[in-house]
Amino acid sequence: MAAGGGESNCQMKIVKGDFGYVLEDVPHLTDYIPDLPTYPNPLRSNPAYSVVKQYFVDMEDTVPQKVVVHLDSPRGVHFRRAGPRQKVYFNSDDVHACIVTCGGLCPGLNTVIREIVHSLDYMYGVNKVLGIDGGYRGFYAKNTINLTPKLVNDIHKRGGTILGTSRGGHDTTKIVDSIQDRGINQVYIIGGDGTQKGAAVIYEEVRRRGLRVSVAGIPKTIDNDIPVIDKSFGFDTAVEEAQRAINAAHVEAESAENGIGLVKLMGRYSGFIAMYATLASRDVDCCLIPESPFYLEGQGGLLEFVEKRLKENGHMVIVIAEGAGQELLAAESSSSKAESDASGNKLLQDVGMWLSQKIKDYSKQRKFPITLKYIDPTYMIRAIPSNASDNVYCTLLAQSTVHGAMAGFTGFTCGLVNGRHTYIPFNRITERQNKVVITDRMWARLLSSTNQPSFLCPKEVEKVKEEEKLKEQLLGAANGKTPASKTPALK
Numbered sequence: 001m002a003a004g005g006g007e008s009n010c011q012m013k014i015v016k017g018d019f020g021y022v023l024e025d026v027p028h029l030t031d032y033i034p035d036l037p038t039y040p041n042p043l044r045s046n047p048a049y050s051v052v053k054q055y056f057v058d059m060e061d062t063v064p065q066k067v068v069v070h071l072d073s074p075r076g077v078h079f080r081r082a083g084p085r086q087k088v089y090f091n092s093d094d095v096h097a098c099i100v101t102c103g104g105l106c107p108g109l110n111t112v113i114r115e116i117v118h119s120l121d122y123m124y125g126v127n128k129v130l131g132i133d134g135g136y137r138g139f140y141a142k143n144t145i146n147l148t149p150k151l152v153n154d155i156h157k158r159g160g161t162i163l164g165t166s167r168g169g170h171d172t173t174k175i176v177d178s179i180q181d182r183g184i185n186q187v188y189i190i191g192g193d194g195t196q197k198g199a200a201v202i203y204e205e206v207r208r209r210g211l212r213v214s215v216a217g218i219p220k221t222i223d224n225d226i227p228v229i230d231k232s233f234g235f236d237t238a239v240e241e242a243q244r245a246i247n248a249a250h251v252e253a254e255s256a257e258n259g260i261g262l263v264k265l266m267g268r269y270s271g272f273i274a275m276y277a278t279l280a281s282r283d284v285d286c287c288l289i290p291e292s293p294f295y296l297e298g299q300g301g302l303l304e305f306v307e308k309r310l311k312e313n314g315h316m317v318i319v320i321a322e323g324a325g326q327e328l329l330a331a332e333s334s335s336s337k338a339e340s341d342a343s344g345n346k347l348l349q350d351v352g353m354w355l356s357q358k359i360k361d362y363s364k365q366r367k368f369p370i371t372l373k374y375i376d377p378t379y380m381i382r383a384i385p386s387n388a389s390d391n392v393y394c395t396l397l398a399q400s401t402v403h404g405a406m407a408g409f410t411g412f413t414c415g416l417v418n419g420r421h422t423y424i425p426f427n428r429i430t431e432r433q434n435k436v437v438i439t440d441r442m443w444a445r446l447l448s449s450t451n452q453p454s455f456l457c458p459k460e461v462e463k464v465k466e467e468e469k470l471k472e473q474l475l476g477a478a479n480g481k482t483p484a485s486k487t488p489a490l491k
Helices: 110-123 172-180 193-209 234-252 274-281 300-314 328-330 351-365 377-382 390-405 428-432 441-450 458-478
Strands: 001-008 013-017 021-025 062-064 077-079 097-100 127-134 144-146 186-191 213-221 257-264 286-288 315-321 371-375 410-415 420-425
Touching: 021 420, 062 144, 062 441, 097 110, 110 127, 110 186, 110 234, 110 274, 110 390, 193 213, 193 428, 213 390, 234 274, 234 300, 234 315, 234 377, 234 390, 257 274, 257 351, 257 377, 274 286, 274 315, 274 420, 274 441, 286 300, 286 441, 300 315, 300 377, 315 351, 328 351, 328 458, 351 371, 390 410, 390 420, 420 428
Parallel strands: 021 077, 097 127, 097 186, 186 213, 213 410, 257 315, 257 371, 286 315
Antiparallel strands: 001 013, 013 021, 062 077, 077 420, 127 144, 410 420
């Protein structure tokens, strides 16, 4: 890497190279504790890896955030590639690790816990691992669990988390005091964007105190709303399970005259589960997500479309994300104050029940009899074990995170970027939410699959396009990119 300059803050180091190369690097223990001793990586003598060629990742290996480029595009933003290094900054006998799960449930939590414990033990010979009970407040208000490979061996077959979880309870001083008092030097934090924000604050306090503690995050959100990474663990399982609910709704709708199956899926701010489950199912007539506003009444409205589709096919299936249409519910609500949960998430009204009633009222008004079945599988989906795809993903995430912590990296989240596991600074994960771009090809593919209208007027479409264009310009400016030329993209 030809470094042309660098800058840093406590959460991210910027290294610039030739041809617009930018490395958004993660912190390292040596950034604030100089002259730390290093040790040969125990994997050198591990029989499982004796036949692996080039198993260790080169310190200069990085992964680009964008892989679609133009002929004259700058190289753009890169992240440090995850994996084992030849030297580690912890003696295995001195490691005292802990694992905590925070926020809502998600398929794959137990798999991640299992693989962190197994990776520490089988790869690095670490046998002191604590499980923190009940989320962040467990550091100072609850008991801990000694995690051993034998204890966690079969937990991946169960849903939920054996450590328990909770929202809120983040008291930085008490948490870091507990870490310091217990002699913990590796902290593995599994949770969504709110949890990762908490992890960033813990890292900053650890650094302020000058503690030799590696703080590592593993992003968890069933909604797939964490930015930068390709996807979050549990998402594939959620989409697969959501299809079962859609199939049931389709059977119900098809078996009745003017039958409607209405399925509400997860997606507070992002409609990825609803979109991908719809595309996978092919039985859905209409998909509604938070990113794409819709209206009920009048020409071109949702209710008119429902009546039209019933007259054409005799039945229909509607999929709606829980965060869709909330502005319509708010307009009808007598309460002006929005309530939030302990994590700061806005409490949503039940859009599924609301839409069901609106469709029933409309059918009575039009004297058009319907049979509507409403299915809400939300908590069933959250509580199931992860499927095969997610189990593999969770395994690789856990192993990559352990490799990073042992190599002395800290203040990072591990995630998949363009198919490669990387170490990402906390602030890049928490700066915004990942959302469906309704001017993108994927949403167009869904509309062509369901043959539904967009429910957007031309002015709204132009507004969305302008917003996306502005975001791209701001991102390009931040990366030192000049305005895009008209050079065709490489095929």
